[in-house]
Amino acid sequence: MADSHFFSRSDFERARVQKIVDESLNGADDGELYLEYSQSEAFFFDDNRLKSASYNVEQGFGLRAVCGESTGYAHASDLSEGALKRAADAVQAVKTGAGGVFSAAPPRTNSKLYPDDNPLGDIPFSAKTKLLEEINAYARAKDPRVRQVSASIAGEWSAIEIMRPGGEIVRDIRPLVRLSVSITAGDGARQESGSSGAGGREGYHRYLTPEAWRAQVDEALRQALVNLEAEAAPAGEMEVVLGPGWTGVLLHEAVGHGLEGDFNRKKTSAFAGRIGERVAAKGVTVVDDGTLAGRRGSLTVDDEGTPTSRTVLIEDGVLKGYIQDRLNARLMGVPATGNGRRQGFACQPMPRMTNTFMLAGDKDPEEIIRSVKDGIYAVHFAGGQVDITSGKFVFNCTEAYRVKNGKIGRPVKNVALIGDGPTVLTKVSMIGDDFALDPGIGGCSKGGQVIPVGVGQPTIKIDALTVGGAGA
Numbered sequence: 001m002a003d004s005h006f007f008s009r010s011d012f013e014r015a016r017v018q019k020i021v022d023e024s025l026n027g028a029d030d031g032e033l034y035l036e037y038s039q040s041e042a043f044f045f046d047d048n049r050l051k052s053a054s055y056n057v058e059q060g061f062g063l064r065a066v067c068g069e070s071t072g073y074a075h076a077s078d079l080s081e082g083a084l085k086r087a088a089d090a091v092q093a094v095k096t097g098a099g100g101v102f103s104a105a106p107p108r109t110n111s112k113l114y115p116d117d118n119p120l121g122d123i124p125f126s127a128k129t130k131l132l133e134e135i136n137a138y139a140r141a142k143d144p145r146v147r148q149v150s151a152s153i154a155g156e157w158s159a160i161e162i163m164r165p166g167g168e169i170v171r172d173i174r175p176l177v178r179l180s181v182s183i184t185a186g187d188g189a190r191q192e193s194g195s196s197g198a199g200g201r202e203g204y205h206r207y208l209t210p211e212a213w214r215a216q217v218d219e220a221l222r223q224a225l226v227n228l229e230a231e232a233a234p235a236g237e238m239e240v241v242l243g244p245g246w247t248g249v250l251l252h253e254a255v256g257h258g259l260e261g262d263f264n265r266k267k268t269s270a271f272a273g274r275i276g277e278r279v280a281a282k283g284v285t286v287v288d289d290g291t292l293a294g295r296r297g298s299l300t301v302d303d304e305g306t307p308t309s310r311t312v313l314i315e316d317g318v319l320k321g322y323i324q325d326r327l328n329a330r331l332m333g334v335p336a337t338g339n340g341r342r343q344g345f346a347c348q349p350m351p352r353m354t355n356t357f358m359l360a361g362d363k364d365p366e367e368i369i370r371s372v373k374d375g376i377y378a379v380h381f382a383g384g385q386v387d388i389t390s391g392k393f394v395f396n397c398t399e400a401y402r403v404k405n406g407k408i409g410r411p412v413k414n415v416a417l418i419g420d421g422p423t424v425l426t427k428v429s430m431i432g433d434d435f436a437l438d439p440g441i442g443g444c445s446k447g448g449q450v451i452p453v454g455v456g457q458p459t460i461k462i463d464a465l466t467v468g469g470a471g472a
Contacts, residue, residue: 194223233469239375361431
């Protein structure tokens with residue numbers, strides 16, 4: 001795999017590249033040469049026609065030298081010995097004052113969480129465009145209120161190799177696909193939208209079956225029609241129930257980022273220095289798990305070559321650990337957790353989430369709803385904003401309902417949930433037994449880098465959370 005993508009030319013020969021890596025990282029504390037070859041494509045259908053189709057091939061390397069807290073990083077899309085030598089010269093500057101004892105290599109793994117198959121090569125172009133045409137026709141025929149249909153399908157395939165001093169080599173091949181559908185429905189002058197999608201680390205085949213794509217269309221249309229009936233949302237502090245699955249994005253943003261190693265080493269997180277303390281209600285267990293086969297956020301190895309793991313972050317309400325890459329783990333004196341991730345060869349790795357979720361409890365979801373006297377039932381979220389230092393967040397709901405005296409009432413619109421991560425976890429009073437992961441469409445941005453991630457949770461009840469609505 002790797003030789004055919006990275007070392008097929010006479011001016012980039014493996015033995016000479018290894019020699020440059022050994023010499024450039026001699027005297028550093030850590031580092032690696034990260035090689036990447038990727039293919040990606042995307043098709044977007046809108047206004048009853050194919051609006052865009054793209055295909056891209058990228059290849060390149062990133063060379064990193066780590067000394068103490070300092071990092072030298074150089075990258076290039078030119079896979080040549082000359083480019084690598086120039087990169088090696090550039091990273092030398094940080095080696096002054098280094099400890100000089102190179103960190104031990106990551107442990108090896110025999111696991112394989114996804115197939116090597118390239119999704120871009122096993123389905124013809126015509127089949128992908130036909131799929132989008134069928135989605136459009138099916139959606140418009142379902143209901144006369146459908147006014148706009150947008151659909152997209154995207155795939156990528158990446159081969160990576162990580163070279164460390166002494167000949168240590170780690171390789172991985174990573175497929176990734178995603179199908180998305182958005183529908184706008186109208187009634188008179190009013191229009192509302194809904195969306196749905198699915199994806200994972202596999203090929204296209206499963207998503208091209210009528211059962212799979214029709215389910216996404218049906219869900220997007222259901223949301224749009226529900227929102228057509230939505231009334232103005234209330235405002236104020238009230239009980240909030242979060243549905244299972246995709247609503248775990250609130251946990252990801254409001255809590256997950258605050259548990260990443262860099263923020264805690266620098267003491268800029270609301271969770272810094274609180275290992276062993278109670279940070280959530282009893283029964284709340286939060287896990288980051290990159291080992292789930294085929295999931296969007298999963299990796300066989302992270303982008304530093306460390307095998308991913310199942311890391312318990314909060315157990316029964318008590319903070320147990322953080323998400324770690326190699327640099328922050330070394331400086332904090334703890335093991336790396338396999339969470340060193342980067343967007344591509346031009347980016348440095350940093351501690352990032354994989355699949356982050358809350359484990360199930362023992363409550364019937366219907367019992368949770370019956371316990372609500374006056375509140376909101378939030379089923380789907382759009383985007384949100386979070387301040388890592390304070391943990392304060394604002395999330396916008398794309399599907400939510402009024403709940404009074406234990407009964408779900410009319411849908412409400414323009415619902416914003418406002419709070420802070422450390423506090424909201426302490427107000428979780430009921431945890432459902434209906435754990436679910438998201439359908440495989442999540443992405444996470446940090447430091448200008450966007451990577452695929454997964455989220456999940458069961459139905460949960462939060463006793464008090466500020467709701468911003470029409471009355472706010």
